[in-house]
Amino acid sequence: MSDTFVHAMPYGARHLGDGRTRFRLWAPDVDTVSIECDDGHALPMRALDDGWFECVLPAEVGSGYRFRLGDGLVVPDPASRRQAGGDVHGFSMVTDPVGYAWRHAGWRGRPWHETVIYELHVGALGGFHGVEMVLPHLASLGITAVQLMPIAEFAGERNWGYDGVLPFAPADAYGSPDDLKSLVDTAHGVGLMIFLDVVYNHFGPEGNYLGAYASPFFDESTHTPWGAAIGVATPQVGDYFVHNALYWLQEFRFDGLRFDAVHAIGNAGWLATLADRVHAAVEPGRHVHLILENEANQAHLLGRGRFDAQWNDDFHNALHVLLTGEREGYYAHYHPPMDKLLRCLREGFAFQGEPMGGRRRGEPSAHLPPSRFVNFLQNHDQVGNRAFGDRLSILVSPETLEAALALLLLAPFVPMLFMGEEWASRTPFLFFTDFPDEDLRKAVRDGRRKEFDAFTGFSGEDIPDPNEYATFTASIPVRDRERGDARRTLVRELIAARQKHVAPHIEQARSLGAEAAGECAFIARWSLGGSSLTLFVNFADIDVTLVKPPSPSAAWLHGDAADIASVSRGLLPARRTLACLES
Template sequence: MHLPSRQTLPFLRDWGADPVGRGVWRFSIWAPQADSVAVTVEDRHTPLRRYGDGMWRAEAPAQAGETYLFHIDGHTIPDPAARAQAGDVHAPSRLIDPTAYRWTTRWSGRPWEETVLHELHIGTFTAQGTFRAAEAELPRLAALGFTAIELMPVAQFAGHHGWGYDGVLPYAPHPAYGTPDDLKHLVETAQSLGLMVFLDVVYNHFGPDGFHLARIAPVFHPDSHTPWGKAIDFTRAPLRRFLMQNALYWLAEYRLDGLRLDAIDGIDDPSDPDFVTELALTIRNHGFDRPIHLMTEDDRNITRYNDPAAGLNIAEWNDDWHHAVHCLLSGESHDYYASFARDPLTDLRLSLTEGFVEQGQPRPPKPGPRGEPSAHLPPTAFVNFNQNHDQIGNRPKGERLLTLTDPARARVAHALLLATPPIPLLFMGEEMGTRTPFRFFSDHGPALAASIRDGRAQEFPHLHRDDLPDPNDPAHFHASRPQRPDDAAEWEALTAALLHLRATRIVPLVKSGTPQATATITAPATLAAGWRFPAGTLRLTARFAPDPDATPPKDTPALALGDPTTGPSFALWLA
């Protein structure tokens, strides 16, 4: 029997507080402009010594559970690399022994080709909104056929509830969700069920409330901004290590299977290699004992991170797939949907065979080109989705796709997503057909809350302010928990059937090598597509409207959905 084991410290960080043995901890912080730096552990005061690159460091007696603060030229701040806080983002930090958790299981990971992602937000995934409560839902997801969960950011942010993309303490799990050990237990429970665990991390900006490092160090680029605020200066070596080691920290101390890098198009880095490339190489060369998988969100549709020839093996969240499906099903054409609303079925055909839709070609009404050719990339370079937190939650009222289209057409899109070679992702509740909205919500003081309300009003000028949900109203946080609809069993049965077919028949084909792909529009609102792999062939027909001229297929499908002569339908063949 494998006995519980105490975790060893994976590596000594350049930042924060780490135990070095015999009741002694090492404290480190970057303060290049400071004249004096010290740390107070409870009531014990220890000066730090200046080293290269503006780093300050000292060893001092301390015990796990004690609180501490840094003092820099009259400023008192919590540890930017704290593993936990004693309260909110302005409170003292708390010492956490990273070796104290006892892992009771071993985990060797899973190949990327087997990945089926279930994206979830811990705060709204369950009524309790905690890591521990989330564990109770994992057997259901595993039984349906999911192989991975992806957690929206859990790094501590200001307030009780929020999406997590305004984190300011990137090493500390948000306390409303639970303790560091609670998160490790969630990971271990998931992996014991065969579920990989991915974490969404944000390296393109810091949140507007509680990022105290900016008070004592030149964190931001003086002349560059992102849509979310000041741009991080990635040319600062200590700050670069702060974020680089953050990725290693989550993977090593929490035994995660991979990361999703949020909005990397917001990372302005002239370095060679750039931050994303260096991060991927650092992770690959770290010596993990299991596969580590990376995903990015990148609005530019570039391919240099995703091309296997580059050796980074990063997959890309494919918004183009979503936009084509959304426009086809909803008929919407506003804002960024405009170029996809002109001919969404043709766009979907292109995405089925080449991944990106926008590859640098003219795309009216867009004023200029977007993207690069992507036909050379394997299907597994793309993560496709019909819904995700952004595409639902960034709508003014957070409506789900099922409230915008006919359920029969939505089921065909569901089947198309889960039965095609790219990596599929579903957003929490999608597997059971929930109609519950997922809204944008936050928890800030009056001034910042008013600023966010103003920003939302500017983002949706066609709506009266009274018609826009107030993100700071807790009711919208509570209303965003997925509720089980009346037809949940039907949706879950479809999801399970598709994922069983994917695991047993489609994944072996995907593992055999890159396919030759074809797709055609054979009738109004009908797609026929095929992938010839080294190990076999996958063919399908997806009809989004009735086809009175449809004839029964000559060979029996491995999976069929609907009657093509009377409504939307889907059929799939494997050989």
């Protein structure tokens, strides 16, 4: 097997190996394009059919280049594999995709049922090298998949990643393309899958020049929170993103992709085609996983051969309301929470076509196995989109949070942790940016504060300025000195129990019911490999009497001896989750 990998693209810069490079650009709105190199070379590009331009000229690996349009505007390559100095307005660079020699080229991935995801922000952990250093720690926990927040090149030195404008270029602030490959390679060496969050629903507000020469990228008839929708129905545009997905999977050997906010793409047919094309291109025997974020709850997109699973915001939102009592903003749709949480445990989605905010949301999902849903207590959105980025560890007691972790990690859904969660971190995760443009910095700051003006308990002026460096540094997770080590031990034990008793059966698991046992307590059951898994959950501050105690022959997966004895007598202790297998 080869120890080098490359994805062949119909555009961008392709080094030919003889000191020359072929350049191609799709610019259907202009009549002429020239290419300029940082060594002074300049050459008109030859116009081809359907808006394509091409040229071949002397350019070694490391050379900088850019395109000059007929009106004089100079733009980077939208398929740039690397930007010089991370400047989204500057020179793109010729790279050598096969220059990195993979150490673990034979890695084939891991099956979906083994997945336990750990979401992280690369910049907050010190760039690609910094993340590489924490991989042994994550593997020792039992984590099987690391998911990177978006890394596409953005304006400035720090960003959540959802303002990327050059989707093929890893952010220079985090390291080089080879540094990223080394991170993926090292992950494979310790048995970890590595997923990447990709954004195909919009481009960031600074450094996006596509509208100047390729307006079909944008569908002005459909608007999103970021402006005109992306015109994926145009073949050249849809193919651009399909190639991006394959680029990360083939050239960088990522094991899976998480597709951000696909409801804003608004084209389920294209999404299905994207999944089909990716699966068709992946070599036989290799495990590659595709995950959706989709507010539309389109269950028909989930399943073998399409998307493995969807982030289940319904589970998070209903559980969050149950634990905290919050009901502002979108949490209002989940109050009262118990029925919606129990429906998530039985059927996947809470909203399966019912009205939400004046519109019907979702599709029936009870026919899907639990493996089609990624559940979580926290993630970058649910923490970072709070006014002060406060984690759940600030909002509920440690015992309640540990009971919630047991529910998350032992239920037969695919669980996801957010960075720092395993250390009981109490540091916030705030919204941060670093746009060089002063007008844009002001717009982001003012918009962030206005967003929270209507919330009770604080003034919008109190919101941390996203542009300040201190806002970023405050978001770096820190281990809680008091509970960090014990929480890490608990997470490791829960994941070990999951992998031994629960994970092998989640593709075939089916709900046997979930019913309330009190205002904040419930019992949920699933068929599981010839046995039934039962979770006894009590988030209340008082013990709860059980109508039907577990069988005396139950095999206990989680719970200390005193709690198990109490449940066996019909009393479920406060702030506890216990789990057992029954024949």
